[in-house]
Amino acid sequence: MTMFPSSGMGAAPQQATNQVAQNGSTTLPRSHHQRTGRPPAAPKSYDYLLKVLLVGDSDVGKQEILQDLEDGSADSPFCSGSGKTSYKTTTILLDGKRVKLQLWDTSGQGRFCTIIRSYSRGAQGILLVYDITNKWSFDSIDRWLEEVEQHAPGVPKVLVGNRLHLAFKRQVQERDAELYAAKNHMAFFEVSPLCDFNIRESFCELSRMALHRNGMERLWRSNKVLSLQELCCRAIVARTCVYGLERLPLPTALKSHLKSYAISSAPSRRRARPTPHHTRLNCTGRNSCCIS
Template sequence: MTKDYDYLLKVLLVGDSDVGKHEILSNLEDPTTESPFCSNNAYKTTTILLEGKRVKLQLWDTSGQGRFCTIIRSYSRGAQGIILVYDITNKWSFDGIDRWLKEVEEHAPGIPKVLVGNRLHLAFKRQVAAKQAESYASRNNMSCFEISPLCDFNIRESFCELARMALHRNGMEHIWRSNKVLSLQELCCRTIVRRTSVYAIDSLPLPTSVKSTLKSYALTTSQCFNSLTQNSKSRNRCKTPTSSSRNSCTIA
């Protein structure tokens, strides 16, 4: 069965019980499903597009009660990211982040974290300054976002940043960086060159500048093909290069 994602990341949302963690997840396209492991937890899945790769997030929403100590022990080992949530209209919820952060660091040290200030649409009731939150996040090596589920503001951005940090921590960033989606120009060049020859490009009803780009692309592609052909021929002479011969025989 073909997977509908390239990477799967497990993320925990933590914070006091009244900071609006459920609000953050409520507008996501996937339906909320009760966790089969804990009736007090709910988890939701959503898929984001990051550098041309589909990253599926399992978002676990906790109740925010003291029972979280047990929850973090149970689930932190498989989690790749933490979203620490506070309410910008409730200073106590921001002060409580210290407690949550200590729990996370005790049971999942070094895990990527993002600090999220919820309910930006109620900024006229603000009790936590944005600069205060940014300073706190900087001291604790976290990214910081202020979000609004009501306006659908910065929610995806915070998820993308956490996913990027998690992939980087697990050494996977080189994979999706090297497989970026091709630009529209490159796709067009590839399609045209594949259906014609370098010499026939001049006869195409295209502007001179476009023809020049196509010729350059065609010649570059041809040179790459020739290089690959030469390397293919050399495989018969050097199938299992030793450490002393790697510099003189490169296998494509």
């Protein structure tokens, strides 16, 4: 019978086992996160990350807009009391790319302008919100715009008229807001969180503007021959309004892709909502309650 030697190469496993038993640890090679003391990074669930600031007077409904969006929400740890800053993240689909938005909603009271000065640093998009039933909130946009231009010059901006479902109490005419937005080089939307109208569309447009400004759009927009999928999307979008896509008998994922394609392929579209006649023809779904 062959006997293994008690020393040399045959004894190495036994010695290693004894060492583990005595010391309670191994001498195996450490992984990267063990050497650096940091856990391994989780794979990203998005393609681009943008910081967006919601600005406007208090009680214009910025929280209503945030609550209409999906994903998680949390209070900012940097403020407390009545000046607390709300923070939320959401992910949108823009031209087939996942864009994660970090949304910061600061208090609209004047004494918290210092908060805006702090949070406007590094912002890649600004949502200026007013209440269409409150003329004072629209007149205050000048002050907020001046504050934003001072601390975040050149950042893309979208003017948002909130609470369209209260159009019968309107104090700010849509045409006046449109002209103001065009004068200050902003996109313009009228939205209704209650009816889920134009909320995601306004964020998609702001994201498109931010990515275009930073030159990121060219990373996925090639000049090659159009693919069959893009040709089909173009044909469908050309004959159906954005809000009518929801009624098409298509899978949810495909409808989401079509909606993002329609929004991103029409950068010149600045109308807050379709005309009533156009809506009656193509958009008889749930969003039609916003048109009076």
